[in-house]
Amino acid sequence: MKNTVLKFGLYGFLLGLGLFLLGLVILEDSDLSIAEIFGYATMIASLSVVFFGIKHYRDNVNNGTISVGKALGVGILISGFPALGVSIADYIYTAFINPNFYKEYVETMKAQGHMEPIPEWSSSTMALLMFITVVLLGFIISLISAFILQKQKLKI
Template identity: 30%
Template sequence: MKKTILTFGLISGILASLMMLAMLPFFKYFEHGNMGMVVGYTDIVLVALLIFFGIRSYRDNQAGGVITFGRGFAIGLGISLISCVLYVAAWEIVYFNFMHGSMDNYFARLVEKAQSSGGTAEAIQAKVASIRHSQQLYENPLVNSLYTFIEPFPVDLLITVISAAVLRRKTRAGSVAATA
């Protein structure tokens, strides 16, 4: 089980990191808009499919064709955690060494949106202060890591639950027909 988790987790994490790196030249064109989110989450879903293949590989090659939901979930969770940690590590290296401050435009747009949204001056001021606070927090590597971790992890967790449910099998595939 550990070998499957490590193998598929490393492949998934490296692939997620490479896909993120491949998108960096286009970062300024996406400007954190909808297209950037669509491309980013499409990449995350594609990479998360390795969770399905990892659980299936374990079931078919190491567990004799039998796997419970719990075991499948544990394998998927392990793959997800390794993948997400590698993704976060890649982003931390890239952000703090090559793209530091690249989120300033994003936060500036949030401030503009808050200021143009209407409402009382106090409400707008509070919203802007909250955005500025988030911007300061983003400069902390630990907080930055947590923000980055929660990008792929919910998707990975959903794929893990679905994969564990779809792939669970209490008896070997051929033994059901033999006993019927």
């Protein structure tokens, strides 16, 4: 399981880091809603490796069978890698490339009529929030993949 998690996790890490950072730089002057859609698309694209990692583990390591629990475990472990990649990209962007991002974001939210107080967040806090978001999406994708890919030997 370790090799499968590392292999597919690394693919997800590179996809998450590269695509998210690329999107942040390319869409820097775009409307926030477009950047948000691209961000979620990037998260899902980098988490697509979860399905393929579970399938690889089932077919090549576990003799063609896998339980929902085992598949969920493999998927969640793989999900941590894309989450780390996206959160590192977010930290790099908000700490070094565009340190004013959060202030601009708050101003945009206020201009759109959001009246509730918006707390001050550091680049580290925003990166942690991204990590948690991607892990939660990864859990959902892992759960769906686990049910799709489950195969168990019939017990007679």
